[in-house]
Amino acid sequence: xxxxxxxxxxxxxxxxxxxxxxxxxxxxxxxxxxxxxxxxxxxxxxxxxxxxxxxxxxxxxxxxxxxxxxxxxxxxxxxxxxxxxxxxxxxxxxxxxxxxxxxxxxxxxxxxxxxxxxxxxxxxxxxxxxxxxxxxxxxxxxxxxxxxxxxxxxxxxxxxxxxxxxxxxxxxxxxxxxxxxxxxxxxxxxxxxxxxxxxxxxxxxxxxxxxx
Amino acid sequence: xxxxxxxxxxxxxxxxxxxxxxxxxxxxxxxxxxxxxxxxxxxxxxxxxxxxxxxxxxxxxxxxxxxxxxxxxxxxxxxxxxxxxxxxxxxxxxxxxxxxxxxxxxxxxxxxxxxxxxxxxxxxxxxxxxxxxxxxxxxxxxxxxxxxxxxxxxxxxxxxxxxxxxxxxxxxxxxxxxxxxxxxxxxxxxxxxxxxxxxxxxxxxxxxxxxxxxx
Numbered sequence: 001x002x003x004x005x006x007x008x009x010x011x012x013x014x015x016x017x018x019x020x021x022x023x024x025x026x027x028x029x030x031x032x033x034x035x036x037x038x039x040x041x042x043x044x045x046x047x048x049x050x051x052x053x054x055x056x057x058x059x060x061x062x063x064x065x066x067x068x069x070x071x072x073x074x075x076x077x078x079x080x081x082x083x084x085x086x087x088x089x090x091x092x093x094x095x096x097x098x099x100x101x102x103x104x105x106x107x108x109x110x111x112x113x114x115x116x117x118x119x120x121x122x123x124x125x126x127x128x129x130x131x132x133x134x135x136x137x138x139x140x141x142x143x144x145x146x147x148x149x150x151x152x153x154x155x156x157x158x159x160x161x162x163x164x165x166x167x168x169x170x171x172x173x174x175x176x177x178x179x180x181x182x183x184x185x186x187x188x189x190x191x192x193x194x195x196x197x198x199x200x201x202x203x204x205x206x207x208x209x210x211x212x
Numbered sequence: 213x214x215x216x217x218x219x220x221x222x223x224x225x226x227x228x229x230x231x232x233x234x235x236x237x238x239x240x241x242x243x244x245x246x247x248x249x250x251x252x253x254x255x256x257x258x259x260x261x262x263x264x265x266x267x268x269x270x271x272x273x274x275x276x277x278x279x280x281x282x283x284x285x286x287x288x289x290x291x292x293x294x295x296x297x298x299x300x301x302x303x304x305x306x307x308x309x310x311x312x313x314x315x316x317x318x319x320x321x322x323x324x325x326x327x328x329x330x331x332x333x334x335x336x337x338x339x340x341x342x343x344x345x346x347x348x349x350x351x352x353x354x355x356x357x358x359x360x361x362x363x364x365x366x367x368x369x370x371x372x373x374x375x376x377x378x379x380x381x382x383x384x385x386x387x388x389x390x391x392x393x394x395x396x397x398x399x400x401x402x403x404x405x406x407x408x409x410x411x412x413x414x415x416x417x418x419x420x421x422x423x424x425x426x427x
Contacts, residue, residue, distance in 0.1 A: 008254055010236040011229075018231030018238075021363065022420035023259065025229040025238065035424045037356050042236075091384070099383050137235065137255050151326065151370055155377030156384070158323055159301070161309035163290055163385065166297035170388065174310050179319045186322075189367060198236040201254070 010201070017042045020196070044196040051122045051194045058187035059115055061180045069175035070157055076168065081175060084108065084153065107153040110146055111184065117143045118191050125199040133201045140200065144192045150185045154178055230417070232257055243418070260417045267346040273410040274335035274342075280403040281332050288394030290378070292385060303328060303396060306374075326370040331407060334369055337362040338410070341419065350426050359419065366411070372404045 011018040016025050017040045019033035026033065026040060033040050069081035082090060084107045092100035117139055124136060157178050164172040230241035232252040243262060244250050250260040263269070284303055291300040307324035310316040341359045344351050352358075378400075382391055 008237045011231040011238045012236055014238060016226070016229070016231070016238070018233065018236055020233045021360065021416075023230045023233050023417055024420070025226050025231050027226075035356075036360060036420055038360070094387070096383065099380055102380055133235075134254070141234075148367055148370055149373055149376075151373050152377045152380065154319070154323065155306070155327070155370075155374045156381045158306040158309045159290070159378055159381040160384065162301035162305040163292050163299060163381070164389075165299045165301075166292070166294060166389075169294065169297045173312075174316060174319075176316070178310065179316050182319055182322060193367065197234050197255075201235045201237075 010198075012042050012198075012202075020198075041196075043199055043202070045199070047194050047196045048122050048125070051118065051191050054187050054191035054194060055115065055118050055122070058184050058191060061184035061187060062111055062115070065177045065181035065184055068177040068180070070153070070177040070181070071160065072173040072175055073170070074168075074172075075170045083175075083177060084181070103153060103156075106150055107181070110150050111188065114143055114147060114150075114188050114192070118188065118195070121195060121200070125202075133203075136200045137197060140192075140195065140197050147185070147189045147192050150188075151182065154182045154185070230259055232259060241417075261415050262418050263413050263415065266413050266415060266418070267342045270410055270413045271339055271342050271346060273406050273413065274338045276406050277335040277403060277410065278332055280399050280406065281328060284396045284399040284403060285328060287396035287399065289396040289400070290382075290394060291392035292389040293392065294389035300392075300394070303400065326368060327374040330365050330369045331371050331403075334362055334365050335410070337365075338414070341423070345419075345422050345426065351423050355427070356423055359423065363416065369407070371400070371407055375400060375404050 011025055012028075015028050017028045017030060018025050019036060019038055019040055021038040022033060022036040024033055024035045028042060030040055032038070066084060068083065070084050070087060072079060072081050074080075084103070088100045088103040088107075091097075091103065121136060121140055121143075124131070157174050160172045161174045164170055224240055228241055229238055230250075231238050232255060234257040235252060235255040237252055237254055239250075239252075239259070241260065242250070244260060246262055246264040248261075249258050251258055287302075288300050289302045289306070291298060304324065307327065308320050310319040310323065337358050340352060341355050341362065344355070378397075385391060
């Protein structure tokens with residue numbers, strides 16, 4: 001595996017540009033892939049601006065998602081509201097630890113970890129030294145894979161609100177945090193999708209020269 | 213595995229080269245045996261993974277997705293029963309749960325899209341792209357555009373996340389009420405498995421190549 005790595009040549013080093021959608025290779029001057037119609041760019045440095053923009057919006061949406069209630073529960077004449085964290089704590093108090101853990105991981109640990117990971121990746125490709133591309137690529141892959149799963153909490157709220165409508169006996173309604181949380185997940189997904197992971201691997205100054 | 217070293221890669225005609233979309237490593241594209249995979253040496257991204265009869269099987273699974281989704285939205289999904297009070301909800305009710313909240317209605321549209329519309333639309337687009345290929349005909353007009361959409365929609369198809377969400381929601385409810393599973397629940401469960409199989413069968417590279425060669 002080590003010898004294989006040393007032998008690798010990139011399309012950019014060979015004066016070629018690769019299509020990120022269909023993997024076809026073109027001379028570097030080509031601007032559109034005629035096979036799949038995607039725009040071609042050897043390294044999409046401008047994508048970093050999009051990554052930061054989506055990430056900032058994602059983080060902004062995540063704040064109200066934690067302040068406002070996710071669920072409004074009404075049992076007989078009592079109405080109670082709970083935020084994401086309160087909901088998980090409540091579950092844990094009832095002894096439902098695994099479910100509390102799923103909620104906490106999916107709605108708190110993963111989103112926070114994702115913000116940090118995307119920011120780190122976008123910051124690291126601008127740094128002069130290239131550390132551990134393999135690990136950073138694995139991190140990118142993980143962020144891209146796990147991002148959608150944060151939507152679990154929104155779906156839980158949807159199902160509970162649709163199902164628990166038992167007149168005055170009990171009813172559950174979604175709180176305003178549901179939409180800001182969903183938006184936060186979507187914007188972070190867009191941030192991860194905007195990132196061009198090829199920048200992680202560029203080692204030599206020639207590869208990293210910024211030119212369109 | 214890939215068998216071209218860097219020197220061979222330099223002399224390749226461009227049609228025979230493939231670059232890893234994730235890390236830009238250049239290789240000699242060789243179609244592996246059915247069921248084998250070509251993997252990027254340095255970032256381990258799967259580059260080419262053809263399956264036997266993939267087009268036909270993908271079309272069959274896509275048709276299954278559309279039929280199951282029709283059933284899953286029409287039949288009762290879940291019901292609860294607690295001391296005389298009972299309620300039933302369909303998959304669409306879950307999406308529409310946000311409707312009464314004013315501007316939260318946007319979320320209803322998004323959720324309906326993620327769990328019902330996008331999986332169905334993707335399957336329809338896949339059929340549009342692959343049906344002519346399996347019959348040995350040239351692709352239908354705008355097939356490349358359609359296949360680009362199919363790929364772009366992939367991360368936004370969230371049926372499998374929804375079913376896990378159901379599991380979490382039900383454990384919350386199970387303490388308070390008796391839960392009834394409707395036929396739509398089982399249909400949706402099967403649907404998730406079919407979608408996963410369908411995604412595993414589709415090989416982007418061979419489809420793009422076929423779209424290029426046959427048009």
